[in-house]
Amino acid sequence: xxxxxxxxxxxxxxxxxxxxxxxxxxxxxxxxxxxxxxxxxxxxxxxxxxxxxxxxxxxxxxxxxxxxxxxxxxxxxxxxxxxxxxxxxxxxxxxxxxxxxxxxxxxxxxxxxxxxxxxxxxxxxxxxxxxxxxxxxxxxxxxxxxxxxxxxxxxxxxxxxxxxxxxxxxxxxxxxxxxxxxxxxxxxxxxxxxxxxxxxxxxxxxxxxxxxxxxxxxxxxxxxxxxxxxxxxxxxxxxxxxxxxxxxxxxxxxxxxxxxxxxxxxxxxxxxxxxxxxxxxxxxxxxxxxxxxxxxxxxxxxxxxxxxxxxxx
Amino acid sequence: xxxxxxxxxxxxxxxxxxxxxxxxxxxxxxxxxxxxxxxxxxxxxxxxxxxxxxxxxxxxxxxxxxxxxxxxxxxxxxxxxxxxxxxxxxxxxxxxxxxxxxxxxxxxxxxxxxxxxxxxxxxxxxxxxxxxxxxxxxxxxxxxxxxxxxxxxxxxxxxxxxxxxxxxxxxxxxxxxxxxxxxxxxxxxxxxxxxxxxxxxxxxxxxxxxxxxxxxxxxxxxxxxxxxxxxxxxxxxxxxxxxxxxxxxxxxxxxxxx
Ligand SMILES: Nc1ncnc2c1ncn2[C@@H]1O[C@H](COP(=O)(O)OP(=O)(O)O)[C@@H](O)[C@H]1O
Ligand SMILES: [Mg+2]
Numbered sequence: 001x002x003x004x005x006x007x008x009x010x011x012x013x014x015x016x017x018x019x020x021x022x023x024x025x026x027x028x029x030x031x032x033x034x035x036x037x038x039x040x041x042x043x044x045x046x047x048x049x050x051x052x053x054x055x056x057x058x059x060x061x062x063x064x065x066x067x068x069x070x071x072x073x074x075x076x077x078x079x080x081x082x083x084x085x086x087x088x089x090x091x092x093x094x095x096x097x098x099x100x101x102x103x104x105x106x107x108x109x110x111x112x113x114x115x116x117x118x119x120x121x122x123x124x125x126x127x128x129x130x131x132x133x134x135x136x137x138x139x140x141x142x143x144x145x146x147x148x149x150x151x152x153x154x155x156x157x158x159x160x161x162x163x164x165x166x167x168x169x170x171x172x173x174x175x176x177x178x179x180x181x182x183x184x185x186x187x188x189x190x191x192x193x194x195x196x197x198x199x200x201x202x203x204x205x206x207x208x209x210x211x212x213x214x215x216x217x218x219x220x221x222x223x224x225x226x227x228x229x230x231x232x233x234x235x236x237x238x239x240x241x242x243x244x245x246x247x248x249x250x251x252x253x254x255x256x257x258x259x260x261x262x263x264x265x266x267x268x269x270x271x272x273x274x275x276x277x278x279x280x281x282x283x284x285x286x287x288x289x290x291x292x293x294x295x296x297x298x299x300x301x302x303x304x305x306x307x308x309x310x311x312x313x
Numbered sequence: 314x315x316x317x318x319x320x321x322x323x324x325x326x327x328x329x330x331x332x333x334x335x336x337x338x339x340x341x342x343x344x345x346x347x348x349x350x351x352x353x354x355x356x357x358x359x360x361x362x363x364x365x366x367x368x369x370x371x372x373x374x375x376x377x378x379x380x381x382x383x384x385x386x387x388x389x390x391x392x393x394x395x396x397x398x399x400x401x402x403x404x405x406x407x408x409x410x411x412x413x414x415x416x417x418x419x420x421x422x423x424x425x426x427x428x429x430x431x432x433x434x435x436x437x438x439x440x441x442x443x444x445x446x447x448x449x450x451x452x453x454x455x456x457x458x459x460x461x462x463x464x465x466x467x468x469x470x471x472x473x474x475x476x477x478x479x480x481x482x483x484x485x486x487x488x489x490x491x492x493x494x495x496x497x498x499x500x501x502x503x504x505x506x507x508x509x510x511x512x513x514x515x516x517x518x519x520x521x522x523x524x525x526x527x528x529x530x531x532x533x534x535x536x537x538x539x540x541x542x543x544x545x546x547x548x549x550x551x552x553x554x555x556x557x558x559x560x561x562x563x564x565x566x567x568x569x570x571x
Contacts, residue, residue: 016569057407058567079410091400106323107316107320110316111408
């Protein structure tokens, strides 16, 4: 059933020696990623996200444990893996700083031995999706951060990698640029089946894009599952928003009135005490309802609580 | 192979697009060339030969020096070191192919641009106005061309080694400034190496500084064989050295984190 995983990580650790003593940046993590997955890798600053990505892309040697990407040990087979993997680091450029963007793409084409016709076809698509047309003649150093990130993404996917590592690609981008990057990644994953590992501390990126979420904190994986499952596991309170037919006091067993505004009521209830269906049934038994919606707990809230150690893992 | 040729071409185009810098560079070369020419004419007023060089040799030395100045002391000397410090160098480890060859190809593209737009015009104009000693045959000129390209290659190889210091210390510039005056003098950028006292000259002749300036001067003035051989030998040695340093540096980067 399961195809061979694109990424296998087992007992992976990285310890740095610093002036203030050793730092365990990654403290033993395990996971597998299947082809076509879109994985969000979240965690507060200094949690160990970049360190993990560096080990997976082969530019950092693990202190212990095992990592395999596309069946290769990254640091040992870096050059071979480079042909099948794309990497984008938000703060660093991989384009040629002084060259017009167009020439950077041409060089990427040569370095990855992409046949010219194919390069042209792929570039035409990328130019359209990422709106690169007006930027092609501009030297990379003159691009804005948002423009440059679009260019970096295009260069990284031009060789059609099987797996794409993105380390904070939306950092410092404005709303519009973020949206462009997200749309592009969603399409890439859906249409090309590219496996994407997206490191970010912007949970919005993750809820909008990722089928799977991994949270790392102090070098340890503290969550690995779907965004939905995280809500179920940690978001104990949900809210039923009700628009009553008439302005009247409401009382439903198992729910607490959190807020009232005109004929609208916010009823908070615990997931493990009462189901939404049961609560709605009780509500409808005593009141006439014009409309209702169920609000799931805010993922930002949940994750913030997990970071603070308030939510039990 | 095509990738490296593409990098060479990109480097060439990149450097050639700086028109204003080119004009300023040509003027600087002309100015210092004239000053040096005057100094050497003064030196040769009283005698025909100094350390085996006659005035034509000395003038050839002056204008080859001017022509090669921006090749050897490339204005982009510290770009590699800066990329190492900023972490951008890591991109080189994430690409397929050979990083040393990639850097060499791009750099050689840039120095070839300097050779074409600065060295050749400077030497040509000087040869038209002054009694230089340049090869009179096409074959001789081809050898001079080869020697200039080899000088550019060695220049990259040495700059690569100095830039690599940035892998180990953020203070790479101070380190270089310490040895810079010595390099400057010994590579022949003050007076020809031939003017040095015997033992020093013998020592310098065995150093990788010879391929940078003195070898092309000797190829131009007639002693092509040994000078070219010295250049080729140093390219080979520095090739091994450069790759060894790069392997050590990459290893260090991969262990300690970029
Ligand atoms: N090269 C390094 N040398 C020493 N410590 C490092 C190095 N790289 C990262 N660290 C430390 O390891 C921890 C994890 O860093 P990082 O992986 O960059 O976190 P994140 O990307 O999640 O913000 C931090 O405490 C950081 O200071
Ligand atoms: Mg990071």
